[in-house]
Amino acid sequence: MKSLEVKEGLSIKKPTIADVAHEAGVSKSTVSQYMNKRYEYMSSKTKGKIELAIKELGYTPNYIAKSLKQKRTLTIGIIVANILHHFSTQVSRAIEDLCQERGYQAIICNADDQPDKERSYIDMLRAKQVDGIIAIPTEGNTELYAELVQQGYPVVFLDRTIADIDIPAVVLNNFEAARGAVAHLLQQGHRSIGMLTGPLNISVRRERVDGYLYAMEQHEVEHDYIWMKEVTKANAMAVLENMFTLKQRPTALVIGNDFLLLETLKFVKSKGIKVPDELAFITFDEVEYADLFQPTISTISQPAFQMGRKAAELLLGHISEKKRPAQLKYEFTATMKLRDSCGENRSL
């Protein structure tokens, strides 16, 4: 009963490799060999002694010491925009899964889209010597990222990319996704189509807007029918209300993310607007209730898991191969899930 050794409630000092060596009557290096499974030239007798000593003492190696020596921590950092967003949790989960498969651990950090927090997390992660970083970056720390890449430090961007920075990025084909959604709405007969997006200080959103505008222009829609609305969660309702008092108001909407979807749903409900007859919409991001809502909600679904996994593969590859991924951009495709809210099942 090893528990007998630790009667007192005091914090017990953990046994070290030296203790094991002493207990087993061998040297530290031999124990070290054992721990790292270099059994090749080890007599089964010493092996047995060491095994016993380890069990006896309840020895577990100290990774901190190991890391200091080996200059790697088997840990990576993830910097997400906000862990409360589905997309962030999904990619985190995917990254974590791959890490576990490969013996790595991930530290998840919330930058909240604030460059200050982002910087402070990067600094902390580096101080902790994490072997690499996967980030959903803001655009406020480009010099810092440039510095990292220049030092040969493994970094992979996810979801977003930053212009002129030589860091591989796993992204969605946002332009095409938005363009396709708008094209579908146009084809359904809509002419006045709105786009509701979060602040355009983020590449992803700008690309989506570009796709939207491109589709509208291709279809030669009059300028009066183009409603590109840059909103925050706080003012989305007000903007919608205002827009819908106007004559040429949109009959369809492309919504930028699940948060804005909620605002839209709130708006629609409060005004008693009929979906999709009075207003059709399709939203970026899959939501769990898409199929259950009345009407069901059309979505532009991102392969979040695959994207997260890909990012992790690239980063871990970079770490182990010691050379950065070949491509600079790994693009994934969104899939439209057409349901009732964009008028799929009605005759216009």
Added chain:
Amino acid sequence: MKSLEVKEGLSIKKPTIADVAHEAGVSKSTVSQYMNKRYEYMSSKTKGKIELAIKELGYTPNYIAKSLKQKRTLTIGIIVANILHHFSTQVSRAIEDLCQERGYQAIICNADDQPDKERSYIDMLRAKQVDGIIAIPTEGNTELYAELVQQGYPVVFLDRTIADIDIPAVVLNNFEAARGAVAHLLQQGHRSIGMLTGPLNISVRRERVDGYLYAMEQHEVEHDYIWMKEVTKANAMAVLENMFTLKQRPTALVIGNDFLLLETLKFVKSKGIKVPDELAFITFDEVEYADLFQPTISTISQPAFQMGRKAAELLLGHISEKKRPAQLKYEFTATMKLRDSCGENRSL
């Protein structure tokens, strides 16, 4: 331009405290003093030299080395049931926020309710010398937790507790929450009330079932009207379908979590059941769409943020004070948010 020093794309060795000492013409210990803001007996001249050298070299301290020396990592581990659950992300977020305030970092691990994964994460976290652990525990590693507590290692349980283990826990008053919900339904005139819960190998769920049964018995409901259904996400639909073919089928339901809520909604929708007239329900866990759904969904809402923050306070307190929290149980109260789905706004 410090960037000039690192022309080659090769991985640059980071400057150490020794490099700074050399550059500044002082000793390592003096630089160390400086880094730790022990300026008391330091001439402003040396201070300046060190400052300059640090900037010159772009020196940042190595926390791994620091941790090895100081035997603390300023890192804690969080073991959650599943990061894809809202509750887990919310508590993680709350914990992380407090950690950041106090200069700690959190490593989030997904145990997926699998004791094996849980054990392997605990081992890994300990190997990495994290200063403490917050866990939503399974009941498959009680000996391991017993060992930890016996070693005086800081652990706090969250959401769940384990019998006979001397570890402080932050929990919901599940019994009372379930009892209250059932009492409300009874008061609304329901008699046949069902309870849909996940597998009962988890204390939280058993407590809720106890609360449910207590309320039913208090109200002297006949045994035929008690529908306690232990289901998984996979078979929930089938169980519901089966139950609703029966004569004494429930007219109201208490749902155990947001996953089962989705299944119930799917069921209700596929069968065209009218809520709340043909079936009323209330669910544990707040969902973002509760107010938007048709009908709006009554919820039993947990103060996830406060619970997470409390757990973090207890753990960080234990770590810094070096003695465990006074109480063994910190109980939070759920709040019922009565909306349409449990018949709040209709006359029976």
Added chain:
DNA sequence: TTGTATGCGTTATCAG
């Protein structure tokens, strides 16, 4: 096949 010596980058102790 195993042991000895040295260093990883810090901090702590104690002289000076």
Added chain:
DNA sequence: CTGATAACGCATACAA
């Protein structure tokens, strides 16, 4: 006020 030196726990080259 500052510096030399010894840890911290492990891995590795080299010796034996």
